[in-house]
Amino acid sequence: MAVCQWYGSCTLEIFVIAPAISMRAGACALDARKRGLHRMASCQVDVMKAVLIVLETAFATLAALLLAGVIGVAGFVYAGVYDVAATKHHNGLTHYLLHYAMQRSVKARSDTVHVPTLDGRARLDSGIALYRQHCSQCHGAPGVAPEPFALGLRPAPVNLLEPGRDWPARDIYWVIRHGIKMTAMPGAIPAER
């Protein structure tokens, strides 16, 4: 076990654990005075114990911060701070986080989707018919506006031009098959599963 003498040569340790060492040295000096000893050099500081003090302080600080965080979140929820009114959009940060989390969640689950060949006239025609029947009310289509109710949804259904161009087919399939929780995006209805 390394032992540093006060005013001794172990400068690095003293630098790192200075606060704890000075507390211990102070206590030691007081003790020495009580016992009638006058030489400070007789106070030897146990470095391992000082490191333990530093670690204990760090853990206690972390635990206190964690507890404050939990209490803060509970208070935020219980006091109803977040406005759930659908007459207002999510604020920019909330919208970004929810949208990003949704995309990561879909990516983490779409690996197993087997994508068939998607071209071919018959497949396109049946896709267009299904889109008209199940999707255009919310997402609109070229020359077709979404239904008025869809304009009041939060998050609002996006125009699918960009995801259609940028998302891999397996991710789009996953979203259509499973839907997205806490949005109006439905999963495939049971009869079609």
Ligand code: HEC
């Ligand atoms: C009742 C309204 C509604 C219907 C019907 C609907 N959607 Fe959605 N859709 C949404 C909403 C709301 C979102 C979530 C938007 C967000 O999170 O930004 C969404 C998200 C999506 C997304 C993810 C794109 C993105 O960036 O959010 C795709 C792809 C999608 N829908 C395709 C479809 C298809 C294809 C159909 C038809 C089979 C369909 N949707 C039917 C409301 C709907």
